[in-house]
Amino acid sequence: xxxxxxxxxxxxxxxxxxxxxxxxxxxxxxxxxxxxxxxxxxxxxxxxxxxxxxxxxxxxxxxxxxxxxxxxxxxxxxxxxxxxxxxxxxxxxxxxxxxxxxxxxxxxxxxxxxxxxxxxxxxxxxxxxxxxxxxxxxxxxxxxxxxxxxxxxxxxxxxxxxxxxxxxxxxxxxxxxxxxxxxxxxxxxxxxxxxxxxxxxxxxxxxxxxxxxxxxxxxxxxxxxxxxxxxxxxxxxxxxxxxxxxxxxxxxxxxxxxxxxxxxxxxxxxxxxxxxxxxxxxxxxxxxxxxxxxxxxxxxxxxxxxxxxxxxxxxxxxxxxxxxxxxxxxxxxxxxxxxxxxxxxxxxxxxxxxxxxxxxxxxxxxxxxxxxxxxxxxxxxxxxxxxxxxxxxxxxxxxxxxxxxxxxxxxxxxxxxxxxxxxxxxxxxxxxxxxxxxxxxxxxxxxxxxxxxxxxxx
Amino acid sequence: xxxxxxxxxxxxxxxxxxxxxxxxxxxxxxxxxxxxxxxxxxxxxxxxxxxxxxxxxxxxxxxxxxxxxxxxxxxxxxxxxxxxxxxxxxxxxxxxxxxxxxxxxxxxxxxxxxxxxxxxxxxxxxxxxxxxxxxxxxxxxxxxxxxxxxxxxxxxxxxxxxxxxxxxxxxxxxxxxxxxxxxxxxxxxxxxxxxxxxxxxxxxxxxxxxxxxxxxxxxxxxxxxxxxxxxxxxxxxxxxxxxxxxxxxxxxxxxxxxxxxxxxxxxxxxxxxxxxxxxxxxxxxxxxxxxxxxxxxxxxxxxxxxxxxxxxxxxxxxxxxxxxxxxxxxxxxxxxxxxxxxxxxxxxxxxxxxxxxxxxxxxxxxxxxxxxxxxxxxxxxxxxxxxxxxxxxxxxxxxxxxxxxxxxxxxxxxxxxxxxxxxxxxxxxxxxxxxxxxxxxxxxxxxxxxxxxxxxxx
Numbered sequence: 001x002x003x004x005x006x007x008x009x010x011x012x013x014x015x016x017x018x019x020x021x022x023x024x025x026x027x028x029x030x031x032x033x034x035x036x037x038x039x040x041x042x043x044x045x046x047x048x049x050x051x052x053x054x055x056x057x058x059x060x061x062x063x064x065x066x067x068x069x070x071x072x073x074x075x076x077x078x079x080x081x082x083x084x085x086x087x088x089x090x091x092x093x094x095x096x097x098x099x100x101x102x103x104x105x106x107x108x109x110x111x112x113x114x115x116x117x118x119x120x121x122x123x124x125x126x127x128x129x130x131x132x133x134x135x136x137x138x139x140x141x142x143x144x145x146x147x148x149x150x151x152x153x154x155x156x157x158x159x160x161x162x163x164x165x166x167x168x169x170x171x172x173x174x175x176x177x178x179x180x181x182x183x184x185x186x187x188x189x190x191x192x193x194x195x196x197x198x199x200x201x202x203x204x205x206x207x208x209x210x211x212x213x214x215x216x217x218x219x220x221x222x223x224x225x226x227x228x229x230x231x232x233x234x235x236x237x238x239x240x241x242x243x244x245x246x247x248x249x250x251x252x253x254x255x256x257x258x259x260x261x262x263x264x265x266x267x268x269x270x271x272x273x274x275x276x277x278x279x280x281x282x283x284x285x286x287x288x289x290x291x292x293x294x295x296x297x298x299x300x301x302x303x304x305x306x307x308x309x310x311x312x313x314x315x316x317x318x319x320x321x322x323x324x325x326x327x328x329x330x331x332x333x334x335x336x337x338x339x340x341x342x343x344x345x346x347x348x349x350x351x352x353x354x355x356x357x358x359x360x361x362x363x364x365x366x367x368x369x370x371x372x373x374x375x376x377x378x379x380x381x382x383x384x385x386x387x388x389x390x391x392x393x394x395x396x397x398x399x400x401x402x403x404x405x406x407x408x409x410x411x412x413x414x415x416x417x418x419x420x421x422x423x424x425x426x427x428x429x430x431x432x433x434x435x436x437x438x439x440x441x442x443x444x445x446x447x448x449x450x451x452x453x454x455x456x457x458x
Numbered sequence: 459x460x461x462x463x464x465x466x467x468x469x470x471x472x473x474x475x476x477x478x479x480x481x482x483x484x485x486x487x488x489x490x491x492x493x494x495x496x497x498x499x500x501x502x503x504x505x506x507x508x509x510x511x512x513x514x515x516x517x518x519x520x521x522x523x524x525x526x527x528x529x530x531x532x533x534x535x536x537x538x539x540x541x542x543x544x545x546x547x548x549x550x551x552x553x554x555x556x557x558x559x560x561x562x563x564x565x566x567x568x569x570x571x572x573x574x575x576x577x578x579x580x581x582x583x584x585x586x587x588x589x590x591x592x593x594x595x596x597x598x599x600x601x602x603x604x605x606x607x608x609x610x611x612x613x614x615x616x617x618x619x620x621x622x623x624x625x626x627x628x629x630x631x632x633x634x635x636x637x638x639x640x641x642x643x644x645x646x647x648x649x650x651x652x653x654x655x656x657x658x659x660x661x662x663x664x665x666x667x668x669x670x671x672x673x674x675x676x677x678x679x680x681x682x683x684x685x686x687x688x689x690x691x692x693x694x695x696x697x698x699x700x701x702x703x704x705x706x707x708x709x710x711x712x713x714x715x716x717x718x719x720x721x722x723x724x725x726x727x728x729x730x731x732x733x734x735x736x737x738x739x740x741x742x743x744x745x746x747x748x749x750x751x752x753x754x755x756x757x758x759x760x761x762x763x764x765x766x767x768x769x770x771x772x773x774x775x776x777x778x779x780x781x782x783x784x785x786x787x788x789x790x791x792x793x794x795x796x797x798x799x800x801x802x803x804x805x806x807x808x809x810x811x812x813x814x815x816x817x818x819x820x821x822x823x824x825x826x827x828x829x830x831x832x833x834x835x836x837x838x839x840x841x842x843x844x845x846x847x848x849x850x851x852x853x854x855x856x857x858x859x860x861x862x863x864x865x866x867x868x869x870x871x872x873x874x875x876x877x878x879x880x881x882x883x884x885x886x887x888x889x890x891x892x893x894x895x896x897x898x899x900x901x902x903x904x905x906x907x908x909x910x911x912x913x914x915x916x
Contacts, residue, residue, distance in 0.1 A: 009644040009646075009647055010622060010625065010642070010644040011616070011642075012616055012641040012642065012655050013642075013646075013655030014656055014657055014661075016643065017679060017682075018656075018658060018661045020678055021657075021677075021678035021679070022664065024677065025674045027664060071646075072643075075646075075653070117664060121661075124617070124660075125617050126622075128617040129621065129622065129625060132618050133621050156470075158468075158469070158470055159583050160586065160590055160782050161587065162591050162619065162620035162623075162624040162627075162776065162781075163588075163621055163622075163624040164468060164587065165620075165621030165622040165623040165624065166620040166621035166623065166624055167587060168468075169620075169621050183471050184468070185468070185469055185471050186465050186469075188529075189529045197472035197474075198472055198475055199475065199479075200473075200579075200582070201788075201799050202582075202788065202789035203476045203479070203480075205798075205799065206575060206792050216479055216482075216483045217479050219479075219483075220482045220483075221475060221479070224535065232800055314782045318620065318781040320782060323620075323777075324776050331659075331664065334664050339663045339664075340663075341659050342689075342690055342691075447690060450667065450690075
């Protein structure tokens, strides 16, 4: 499968035109950029950190191949001097980041990159592309997990994720957000995620009768029989599945479960449970799929749905109710000078920063403070860790199962009121440290004065 | 960059478990599957065909590597006989498809695959994954193009597309839907799409003053100066840009334009135009970006926005108001027997099919008829072409620029009432041919009878 480090040309043209102008103007001073989310999307009041592994891999491998340079030369936009600079270009900067699986909140830097200006600038497009998708999906997945808790969820989204890279990253990020498995076989191989799946409606339809299809599948996979019962009529399908389950029982085998994929799942799951129990198949599980997300899970369960596990597909895999987050990568310091952007009405936070997390005596999350990187708060845990120095990753990244545990542990410490899947009241408290506030005010004042002094000439 | 043909394991597990059971039951008869969209997503009443090139490439290259087979063996689910069948597996079927760039409508098969049952089944996940994204994006892009017509649109979505593959495919599909360029450099190289981009806010901020930044950029790219004017204050930025434009004029150069990226674009673009004209820069263009999609384009233009081109980013690149389409790949025929799925309340259309398109004497699209593949309608153009035989592509696929022209040509023949970007009244007429209707009724009757005869035992 693809590595996002596959091509240095996978970027916005303006990264390269800016680099060329920085190069011509000999602007090589150190710069720091912050990656953060400007607003909560609908219904969300926390984010799950994810995507760091891919960002670091990209930064370690970024280079321009002779073919890349040849293409850039042919565009006629770039000088030979700049192209030969790119030939030797490597990312040699430092990265501080909140580890994958941790919770974070609006305006908190998920990542800060410090490097020579060009190096820190040209990586923008891919850094956002990699982190944005996985944060969005891990956050969406966590909402489904919360709604279904403690039932198991399996990622079924592969067919409608946006392309192949998303297919892989959604499997990974939904695992971080608490899912227990995926239908994506390659994700099973690459990431070690448990893989699930049995049959589609077309399998049933390929046989003359439903019962022939069920029996054939039970012969092929006697240890792993989950029968899809809604191809023609769900309850009639459930009765036929129960009959096959009884036949299996007589041969010393067990029907693992049935899958419902359409209709009124709350009602159908209850009737299906009765059918299974009357047939002596009390241990068979009921697996539901078909258009599920956190809202439909909550709805079905609130109406008494008797479901053991959910297959959660498209709506999770595209984060359907919030298919993008307002994630930005902004210059916060150049040549030792703190900088910020004023124009949008939403000020960005200047300077190199740290996020400090405070807990209550009962181990609940209490508040965060965004401060300067060298701020010191005894009781607050600094969340950003140095993960790369001079272009080399300096930490051993944890395996996916550990990241998932980090997430589930910390999520259990977050107050329920921030986890409601619909818009709730009150955001998790995030303060700005006094020292950061001072610098911020100072820079804003300077910008306002400079802006006044330099306009109105024309 | 990645090829989706990169791994045969990039699929849902159930494709492989079904294949294993078909294999054990010696079910190798010919099957036909249809790819179609079941419903119009909000606001849409047509679709743009796209993604075929990737589907064909995948089918031609699909095979299981020794490493794939090793992983499958380790799962313990599959027999040695089936694994050695997979070792020699190739797709050797036929494909009929509606060419890229053509319009199509609900329930019309975009693609029909005829092959031995296992071959036609296991490709499901990737066929949907590839076609779904590009149809969705080409359709979304066409709506933006319609709202902005005849202004130029440039794809700016790369940073927030869902992963890297989507970054590439969105650039391609938005070109099909009528965009004129992209910011994605690699898409420029791979697909030959014109590439656009100049500077971000961070470029401006890296200089002490806005005017220094503008002058520096003008020195580096004298032929291609589009100045981003909203970093501090848009109109003050526009005046400074005009000043730099006049300086350029004195050196015999031309300011190409300015870019507005925030604020009230309708109002700001008018004021910016005045500033440019007063400075004698009447030819400089105004480029607007920042949260644009078809709705915001329509809004800004309806309020008198004076914009020459739009950069359209995130909301197009994720199809934000409809981030998934209900696209399905369903078995319609097996071993010569037409089949369909009843359960969902939405019948699928059985049998191998063709779509016939009728035009009025004034060259407007009049109606479509979905018929049997061997139906014959003198005046209707059959849309599905045979594009693959025995696993080999049999047609020369047109270049992207031609596909874009196909689209723009046919789109101009579609009645305006089907192009409104909000929900309108009345769908484009799509009929079912009498012979298809007969077969359909017959299969439904048989299924209902079979289903009655075989239930209620338990």
